[in-house]
Amino acid sequence: METPLSNKSKFKSFEHQVAGHKGVMVDDDQLMVIKPSVAPEKLFYELAIPNTIFKQFIPEYYGVLKPHNGTAEVGQLSQDCEGSVGCTSPAKRSKTSTTEPLQGIVHGQEQEEYICIQNLLHGFAKPCVMDIKIGSRLYDDSADETKRQRMIKKALETTSSTLGFYVCGIKVQDPSSDASTSYDRPWCKSLTKITIRKAFSAFFPESLGKEFRNYLINQFVLELKEYRDVVKNQDLKMYSSSLLFVYDSGLNRRNAFFSKNNVSCDADTRKDSEVFINEDSEEEGDDAKKETDIALLDMRAIDFAHSSWTPGSKINTDYLEGLDKLIEILQLEIKN
Numbered sequence: 001m002e003t004p005l006s007n008k009s010k011f012k013s014f015e016h017q018v019a020g021h022k023g024v025m026v027d028d029d030q031l032m033v034i035k036p037s038v039a040p041e042k043l044f045y046e047l048a049i050p051n052t053i054f055k056q057f058i059p060e061y062y063g064v065l066k067p068h069n070g071t072a073e074v075g076q077l078s079q080d081c082e083g084s085v086g087c088t089s090p091a092k093r094s095k096t097s098t099t100e101p102l103q104g105i106v107h108g109q110e111q112e113e114y115i116c117i118q119n120l121l122h123g124f125a126k127p128c129v130m131d132i133k134i135g136s137r138l139y140d141d142s143a144d145e146t147k148r149q150r151m152i153k154k155a156l157e158t159t160s161s162t163l164g165f166y167v168c169g170i171k172v173q174d175p176s177s178d179a180s181t182s183y184d185r186p187w188c189k190s191l192t193k194i195t196i197r198k199a200f201s202a203f204f205p206e207s208l209g210k211e212f213r214n215y216l217i218n219q220f221v222l223e224l225k226e227y228r229d230v231v232k233n234q235d236l237k238m239y240s241s242s243l244l245f246v247y248d249s250g251l252n253r254r255n256a257f258f259s260k261n262n263v264s265c266d267a268d269t270r271k272d273s274e275v276f277i278n279e280d281s282e283e284e285g286d287d288a289k290k291e292t293d294i295a296l297l298d299m300r301a302i303d304f305a306h307s308s309w310t311p312g313s314k315i316n317t318d319y320l321e322g323l324d325k326l327i328e329i330l331q332l333e334i335k336n
């Protein structure tokens with residue numbers, strides 16, 4: 001996959017991108033996703049900063065990267081960051097409150113901006129990813145008539161119009177080999193209201209085993225219900241935004257799931273529905289445990305190019321209807 005950055009760049013194409021426009025990258029440590037940005041998405045993340053409840057359901061936002069005039073640059077990229085949010089390495093953020101410059105070489109086209117957000121797959125051994133666009137309306141209020149018609153047609157060609165959500169990409173990694181299966185755009189587009197469950201059979205293959213499979217689906221349903229409760233009270237309009245579902249099919253981590261000694265559920269946080277595995281838990285104390293814990297699954301809203309904060313006006317109903325339908329259909333996948 002080509003990126004707008006040069007080969008010398010310390011950033012590279014994100015191999016786990018399952019949908020969307022080309023050009024999503026990660027840094028060397030895979031801590032951060034660097035995504036070509038448009039102004040509304042940047043604004044959406046910035047205005048979400050004080051919203052401590054909603055913020056838990058989106059990737060952490062690290063700031064903006066703006067390459068200079070298409071020339072290669074070494075070093076102090078924090079100088080290129082705009083606004084009050086520093087372009088800080090997430091690893092460093094967790095340890096200090098000061099802004100450390102990212103080191104790297106950036107070669108971008110003039111005027112291009114990138115937003116830097118948390119890589120939701122960081123720490124996963126074998127990440128499995130599914131991107132689902134929520135809502136039946138895919139255009140925002142600023143869209144002109146041509147764009148509206150194009151997006152209405154797009155919705156009609158997919159399950160956006162019939163179910164209020166559209167599975168737009170899936171990648172699953174085999175637990176016991178290096179094999180992975182990607183379900184591309186044509187495959188996703190071919191899904192209908194009748195065949196939609198194929199997507200969930202693909203994302204949760206039988207090879208996961210009934211217990212683990214049911215566990216994952218149950219947790220995602222819980223996450224979705226919790227998210228619905230939060231989002232219904234937000235002054236937001238969300239169009240063409242996605243939910244990214246991720247879990248780890250890695251055998252070691254799955255085995256740890258079945259071994260009670262290595263599994264703990266933190267009941268005090270939103271993440272209480274997720275299992276955290278800490279392979280070093282015997283040697284290290286509680287503090288060290290917090291440092292190394294990595295969730296086995298996650299679900300977050302992403303892609304806010306057509307979303308905005310709308311004081312005094314609650315979330316669009318088509319978004320909530322899409323969530324409801326998704327919850328309903330996902331629940332059918334839980335097997336007795």
Ligand SMILES: Nc1ncnc2c1ncn2[C@@H]1O[C@H](COP(=O)(O)OP(=O)(O)OP(=O)(O)O)[C@@H](O)[C@H]1O
Pocket residue numbers: 016017018019020021022024033035059117118119120121129131169242244302303304305
């Ligand atoms: N924070 C993240 N962590 C991990 N993967 C991510 C993250 N953000 C985006 N991705 C990956 O990149 C893909 C594209 O992201 P996104 O939908 O935000 O981009 P886009 O080009 O604006 O999309 P679209 O074409 O749908 O408007 C997602 O499907 C996902 O695979």
Ligand SMILES: [Mg+2]
Pocket residue numbers: 019020021242303
């Ligand atoms: Mg997208």
